Amino acid sequence: DTAVSQTPKYLVTQMGNDKSIKCEQNLGHDTMYWYKQDSKKFLKIMFSYNNKELIINETVPNRFSPKSPDKAHLNLHINSLELGDSAVYFCASSQGYQPQHFGDGTRLSIL
Amino acid sequence: GENVEQHPSTLSVQEGDSAVIKCTYSDSASNYFPWYKQELGKRPQLIIDIRSNVGEKKDQRIAVTLNKTAKHFSLHITETQPEDSAVYFCAASMAGGGADGLTFGKGTHLIIQP
Numbered sequence: 570d571t572a573v574s575q576t577p578k579y580l581v582t583q584m585g586n587d588k589s590i591k592c593e594q595n596l597g598h599d600t601m602y603w604y605k606q607d608s609k610k611f612l613k614i615m616f617s618y619n620n621k622e623l624i625i626n627e628t629v630p631n632r633f634s635p636k637s638p639d640k641a642h643l644n645l646h647i648n649s650l651e652l653g654d655s656a657v658y659f660c661a662s663s664q665g666y667q668p669q670h671f672g673d674g675t676r677l678s679i680l
Numbered sequence: 681g682e683n684v685e686q687h688p689s690t691l692s693v694q695e696g697d698s699a700v701i702k703c704t705y706s707d708s709a710s711n712y713f714p715w716y717k718q719e720l721g722k723r724p725q726l727i728i729d730i731r732s733n734v735g736e737k738k739d740q741r742i743a744v745t746l747n748k749t750a751k752h753f754s755l756h757i758t759e760t761q762p763e764d765s766a767v768y769f770c771a772a773s774m775a776g777g778g779a780d781g782l783t784f785g786k787g788t789h790l791i792i793q794p
Contacts, residue, residue, distance in 0.1 A: 614781030
């Protein structure tokens, strides 16, 4: 079973649309994250969510909003998609001082 | 916030030789330094990590060293093999990667020449 699973794996959509990416972890971890990997492979933290506390990277536009229905899920909703949002989005999770485990990523392409 | 610099951006070595990738970090409060390997089209996978109370850690052909005073840490791969070809990322964080997430270096593309 995949420990951190993301859906969809690929997402192709038009500029201006609203879309969501889902993430679920079955590791019992208490912290979940979203990272963005751009075309140059640079990985950057977007959000972390721990016991209902949300920490936002200040560079993330407010068109991006994470939503956590429970401890095992952290979804990413994006409004008014722009060309620059094209990237691979990785979800990750961790527990306490243990390492982060990454999902397989969602490749988002904006037409 | 934390800033992590990683060098080189590309490293080509002969199969069987050693490879060394170096990183520096800016925030002296950082105390957790993982290394991730990412193959093409795949997710980053942890290969080794080190915490600030340790100067060196080894796992078979892979070792990591940490110099807290200089804020440097390095990945050493010995007896390189073709399957070591990938992009390697260093990262730094406080409190074991806790709520602040990881700050990554820009990655090193390691190429193993047969």
